[in-house]
Amino acid sequence: MVTVESEQNTDAWRILLFSSNGSELLILRRAAGFCLPVLRIPPQERIAASLNAEAQRLWNVETVCVAPLAIPEPDLISRPARYHVMEVRRPGELSRIAP
Numbered sequence: 001m002v003t004v005e006s007e008q009n010t011d012a013w014r015i016l017l018f019s020s021n022g023s024e025l026l027i028l029r030r031a032a033g034f035c036l037p038v039l040r041i042p043p044q045e046r047i048a049a050s051l052n053a054e055a056q057r058l059w060n061v062e063t064v065c066v067a068p069l070a071i072p073e074p075d076l077i078s079r080p081a082r083y084h085v086m087e088v089r090r091p092g093e094l095s096r097i098a099p
Contacts, residue, residue, distance in 0.1 A: 010040035013051060016069065016085045019094040026094055036083075051084055059097040062089040 014036040017026040027034050039058070041050035048065035055063040069083040088094050 009042070011043050011082065013039050013041065013047075013082045013084045015039055015051070015055075016083060017055075017063070017094065018085070018087045020088055020091050022087070024094050026098055047084070051086065055086065061093045061097060063087065064089060 015026075015038065017037060018024065026037055028037055039051050039054045041047070041054055047068070051065050052063050055061055063086045066085040066087055069085050071081070071083055
């Protein structure tokens with residue numbers, strides 16, 4: 001469980017997690033609508049290694065970080081969201097973790 005204190009000590013990354021063939025994307029359904037999954041990692045650590053480790057810990061899947069994705073945010077946002085494109089390594093793993 002993520003506490004408020006631990007959230008303040010981590011960087012949040014919105015994840016575009018694709019299947020290994022690129023034909024599926026993991027989208028989560030919440031009460032407010034659909035959203036991308038978020039992984040939280042310690043700041044000042046290697047981003048790709050930390051995101052892969054957190055995906056393994058949370059979802060028990062092996063992933064590959066492809067690249068960060070720069071999405072322009074309105075100037076009014078003090079801390080813009082961060083996005084990273086990732087891919088599961090084995091076919092079928094994405095459908096296994098989809099709620």
